[in-house]
Amino acid sequence: MSQNSPLDPWVIRFAKFIIRFGAVKASLLFVVLTLIFTFIGTYCLRIWLDGSVQTQDFIGATILSLLSAPWVLWFFSELVKQLEQSRLRLKDAVTQLEKLREEDELLNRTLQNNIKQLNHEIEQRKNAQLEREDMFTDLEREIEDKSEKEQQAQSLSTLLRSIIDASPDLIYYRNPEGQFAGCNKIAEQMTGKTEKELIGLTPHEVFDEELANQVVTSDHYVLENNVTVTEEIWLRFADGKRRYFEMCRVPFYNADNTLLGLLAFGRDITERKQAENALAKASKDKTKFIATISHELRTPLNGIVGLSRMLRDTKLTNEQFSWVSTIYASGITLGNIFNDIIDLDRLDRDRLELSLKTVSIRDFTQELGSIIDLLAKDKDLSFEATVNDPLPALVEVDGTRLRQTLWNLLFNAVKFTQRGKVSLEVSAEPIDSKHSMVTFKVCDTGVGIPQQDLDKIFAMYYQVDLPEHQSATGTGIGLAICQQMVSLMNGKISVSSVIGEGTCFTVNLPLAISQKPLQVEELKVTGLQILLVEDIELNVMVAKALLEKLGQHVDVAMTGQEAIDKARDKEYDLILLDIQLPDMTGFDVANVLHEEGLVEQTSIVALTANVIKTRQEYLDNGMDDVIAKPVKKSRIIEVFNNLFCEPVSEPYKPIEAPKTGQLESILDLEMLQMLVDTIGHEMVRTSVGVFQDNMPEYLEILQLNLSADEKDEVCSQAHKIKGAAGSVGLARVQKIANEIQQGDHPAWWENVHDWVEQLNEAAHKDLEKLQSWLSQQDIDD
Structure with a gap:
């Protein structure tokens, strides 16, 4: 180192x-x-x-x-x-x-x-x-x-x-090739084959030819269009029994969205079908029964109301006038009760309709109050009718329905009040410049309604249990119909009550303020030659006396044949035609008169106690209007003025087509205009004429198939009508026919009768609209 x-x-x-x-x-x-x-x-x-x-x-x-x-x-x-x-x-x-x-x-x-x-x-x-x-x-x-x-x-x-397997429903599934891939016990019982025997077979190897074709057609439609199809068919089991099934077919897929085949399941609805048929028959029988009762009851009622009204116009002592007024009020009461029964039937069939007219609320209240005042006096009650200003002078409302609603409320008020008074108060508040909320308030000092019953009194057939007032009972349908009426008029009804002090019902109705002049209840035509066709002596006496008092000339025929003979011998201005005659119906008489050309210048008005039918049904059978029994003077004046009085003179205008906005839902205006521009008016008119000639036959076949419960035939015929209507631009007819042809609709059977009825009405009315539109096009050109 x-x-x-x-x-x-x-x-x-x-x-x-x-x-x-x-x-x-x-x-x-x-x-x-x-x-x-x-x-x-x-x-x-x-x-x-x-x-x-x-x-x-x-x-x-x-x-x-x-x-x-x-x-x-x-x-x-x-x-x-x-x-x-x-x-x-x-x-x-x-x-x-x-x-x-x-x-x-x-x-x-x-x-x-x-x-x-x-x-x-x-x-x-x-x-x-x-x-x-x-x-x-x-x-x-x-x-x-x-x-x-x-x-x-x-x-x-x-x-x-x-x-x-335990399901009571019929279940089977098929592969995309149309072969059976499995089933449950019910399917085995129906086919008479076990599941192992059924697998690999086609419907043609299992069912009879007709059913197999129907099944295959439905299955192909499901698989090709990837939709669910529901239909009702009769199936014959291996033991020979036939059962009615509601079959539903749906395509089914695996997790990869690969089509595995078709699943079909059906429910045995034979009992339901039988019950529906029985219900339909019962409904028809009930309607027929009510129609018969309507005729039989309204005939004497017509005499009671008519003669008592005429007696009131004669010189009577105060006591006699009071008696006659009581008879008249009782007749009106009976008529309104019967109207409730008729409306109940209409509600069951969803055929209750509104007919809006120009009405003076003041005059309406005064008229209604005069009759209620008679009923109140019979029980030593006071009645007050108050109209509060401001109030629209005229409104658009169905006077008959409103009168019936308020009558029920006022009649109940009188019936359940032993002492004190009944009142009707009318007031209004503006909604906008064209509408007003009109309020009718009916109050009484009667027995009152328990609080627990207030929410139930509008239920059908419900009656408040009042042991101390057993005499004041009713049918239990009046208030239910009142609520339906008010709802139909887009209004609201409510109630308040105190036991022992009284009850108040309030009806609020949104009504359009009328710009039309009030139809004055004054007859503007006299000296008419009228043929009255009526087989009841009492009705003849009342109607003839009323018509002659109105300044008309009346001939009477008691049978249909007598009416035809008189029409052949003499020309009349008007025929008042009863529908139920001893030898034929009024419709038959009208058909003969039309076929022989005896009524080209004569109006025919149905005079009937059967208010089951709608006004349109009478018009479709050759009538110009209809008057219900018991005959009311106001209704006669209204019909006579409409038929024989010229409207207010206006500058001449060609036939005016309905406004486009109203026609858009009825006619396919774009397609029609294209057809007119392409093939001309004449060709379009010819096409419409062919449709008009064939439509009655189409509708008749449709109705026959529906009556026979032939669903496929109904759908097929509706499809034909849909195509024909589409070719001439009848959009609404086409739409209704399309509803009918959709046999897989879940509520098809429940709605098809109404659809067919709508189709009949639309076909008649819309053809007139189409002809009017074509005429307007000719004028414009």
Whole structure:
């Protein structure tokens, strides 16, 4: 090492000094130092021993030092050499040790790295082992879950199969090739084949030809159009029994949206079909019964009301006038009760209609109040009718329905009031410039209605239990019909009551303010030659007296044939024709008169007690109007003025087509205009004429098929009518026919009769609109 380390032994340091200083120089220095040490030692010794120093003492010491110095020098030289060699060997050993230490450190570091790598690999293998264990655990769990799910699926499949087999519905499914792929027990009973026997067969191999064709056609339609089809068909079971089924067919797919086939399920509705037929028959029988009762009851009622009204116009004592007024009011009451029964039947058939007319609320209230006042006086009650201003002078309302509603409320008020008064209050609040909310409030001081019954009194046939007033009972239909009437007029009816203090009914009606002049109840035509066709003596007496009092000339015929004979012999201005005659119906009489051309200038008005039919039905059978029995003077004046009085003179206008906005829902104006522009008016008229000639036959066939419950034929005929109507632009007729042809409609059977009735009415009216539109086009050109 080049530098001395403080940690090296002194010998090593001394040897390093000798080597660095040089052996010769060190030897000479050692001799000199030895001599100096000898001289100093000799001097000190002699002084200590003798106290004096001699020259020979220094000479001897010098000679001795010179003799011993070479040997000492040789010894030290050898010692130094040995020491140096030892140092060098030691240095080499240290160097070798350092190399070994470095190699050992490198080896140690390599070993540590290897140990770390090994530990890392061990950790990774340990983690991998844990992951494998977790994976195996998850796999075992998944296998267990899958096994459980498979068991659940198998159990669910078994349960589902049990439910399908236990279902009372007919269920089968077919593949896209049309072959049966499975079924339930009911299907096996119906086909007479087990499921295994049925699989792979086609409908033609299972059903009779007619049913097979029907099934295949429906199934193809479902698969090709990806829709659900519902139809009702008769199915014959293997034991020969026929049952009526409502079949529903739907396409079904797997999770990948791949079509697997068709699923069909059907419910046995034979009992329901029989019940519907029985209900329809019962409804027809009920309607027929009500029509008969209507005629039989209104005939004497007509006499009671008519004669009592005529008696009131004669000179009577006050007592006689009171009696006659009571008879008249009782007749009116009976008529209104019967109107409730008629309206109840109409509500059942959804045929209740509104006929809006211009009405003066003041005059209406006064007229109604005069009759109620008679009833109130019979019970020593007071009656007050109040009209609060401001009130619209004229409104558009169905006076008959409003009168019937208020009559029911007022009659009940009188009936359930023992003392005190009954009141009718009328008021109005404007909604906008064209509409007003008119309020009718009927109050009494009667027995009142319990709070728990207030929400129930408008229910059909519901009657409040009032033990102390058992005499004041009714049918339980009046208030229910009132609510229906008010709802039909877009209004609201409410009630409030306190037991022992009285009841108040409030009717709110949103009514249009009329811009038309009021039809004055004044006959504008007299001297008419009228043929009255009526087979009841009482009715003849009343009607003839009323007509003659109005300034008309009346001939009477008691039978249909007599009426025809009189019409052949004499030309009349008007024929009042009863519908139920002893030898034929009034419709038959009208047909004969029309066929023989006897009534080209004569109006025919039906005079009937059968108010079941709608006015349009009479018009469709050749009548110009209809008057219901009991005959009312106001109705006669209204009909006579409409038929024989010229409207207010206006500048001449060509036949005016209905406004486009009104026609858009009736006619396909765009297509019609295109046809007119393309093929001309004449060709369009010819097409319309062909449709008009064929339509009665189409409708007759449709009606016959409907009566026979031939659903497919009805749909097919409706489809034909739809196409024909579309070709001549009858959009509404086309729309109604389209409803009828949709046999898969869920409520088809419930609605088809109404649709057919609508189709008949629309075909008649819309053809007139179409002809009018074509005439207007001719004029415009």
